[in-house]
Amino acid sequence: MADKGHGGERIREQIEAQGARVVIPRRRHSLKGNGDLDRGLYRYRHLVEN
Template sequence: MAVDAHGLPIDFEITGGEIHDCKVAPEFIEKLPAAGHTIADKGYDSEEVRDTVRQKSSIPVIPRKNNSKIGNIDMDWCLYQYRHLVENLFARIKHFRAIATRFDKLKRNYASVVAMACLFLWLPM
């Protein structure tokens, strides 16, 4: 799920539970519009993801995992605080019962329900 600076959804990708985020992140980042910074959590800590973000002329704000040899010396923790916008969006979307319980078994049906929920979040604008 990608959000803008106001916490509104920009794009999303539905994947299986067994697929790691780093596997689909480069293709997902390619689809997104240009941004000054791209903020993600430790689940996206890979050089492939960081390189994809840099190719989009964006600065990656992704903390490294605890077992990393490089460490988080170059990490901007003030910008990283804005990652809560994504978590808040997940909380707002889960108010829709069909999303929280995932009644739809097909990926395309579930994606359409998520898209409709994102549309409802954009309506008050």
């Protein structure tokens, strides 16, 4: 099964281990929530990707 675009704690750990900030929102039903998500940076990342 392929990784989805949102979520994936393993992906988050790999990103953080490389010294980068994670700007991938968690799924709505995630227990950890998205309180730590930098929404401004997420919007910018989304703009660049599209």
